[in-house]
Amino acid sequence: MKTAIIYSTTHGTTEKVALRIKELAGQENTFLFNLKDGSPFDLDAFDTIIIGGSIHAGMLQKRVKDFCKQHTLELLQKPLGLYLCGMNEPEYDAQMEKNFPQILRQHATAMETMGGEFLFDKMNFFQKLIVKKVSGISESLYKLNDEKIQSFVFKLKDVKTKSPVL
Numbered sequence: 001m002k003t004a005i006i007y008s009t010t011h012g013t014t015e016k017v018a019l020r021i022k023e024l025a026g027q028e029n030t031f032l033f034n035l036k037d038g039s040p041f042d043l044d045a046f047d048t049i050i051i052g053g054s055i056h057a058g059m060l061q062k063r064v065k066d067f068c069k070q071h072t073l074e075l076l077q078k079p080l081g082l083y084l085c086g087m088n089e090p091e092y093d094a095q096m097e098k099n100f101p102q103i104l105r106q107h108a109t110a111m112e113t114m115g116g117e118f119l120f121d122k123m124n125f126f127q128k129l130i131v132k133k134v135s136g137i138s139e140s141l142y143k144l145n146d147e148k149i150q151s152f153v154f155k156l157k158d159v160k161t162k163s164p165v166l
């Protein structure tokens with residue numbers, strides 16, 4: 001059972017979540033692909049696909065959106081997990097709906113916003129300004145929810161053991 005986690009990250013938090021998923025899902029059979037690296041990979045080589053990204057000013061990284069559009073048909077053939085990182089909790093559901101296509105959301109076995117982090121040491125001047133203005137926060141803040149990550153992985157593991165095609 002091989003799992004691919006395909007993601008994009010701005011300050012590293014989505015990657016941190018990908019590494020945690022790998023730890024929980026099985027180090028040996030879980031492979032991470034950062035879309036920014038552009039290294040080629042073959043979706044056919046994996047049994048389960050997980051797609052992750054983060055929200056900035058309401059938007060998921062374009063790379064992730066483009067990947068979903070280009071590979072919709074393949075993604076519909078396998079167990080799928082979709083996750084986001086974000087800090088604006090009241091908007092989690094709306095951001096999920098707005099940023100992942102409905103057809104993939106309906107197909108997904110697990111779908112979750114894992115929380116996120118404000119990492120001021122990694123932000124540029126404008127990002128700091130936006131975060132301060134919108135959230136009133138001016139220091140780094142950790143808000144990743146490990147329980148959500150665990151339950152996300154559990155749902156995907158469950159479908160793997162039940163699915164007749166695997």
Ligand SMILES: Cc1cc2nc3c(=O)[nH]c(=O)nc-3n(C[C@H](O)[C@H](O)[C@H](O)COP(=O)(O)O)c2cc1C
Pocket residue numbers: 008009010011012013014015053054055056057058059085086087088089091095115116117118119123126127128130131
């Ligand atoms: C400039 C900026 C804008 C952001 N806008 C949003 C937002 O609209 N909604 C939200 O839920 N989180 C927002 N966040 C929080 C990020 O989603 C959070 O920092 C996340 O952990 C980033 O993950 P990454 O490092 O993988 O990109 C914003 C963060 C920054 C720095």
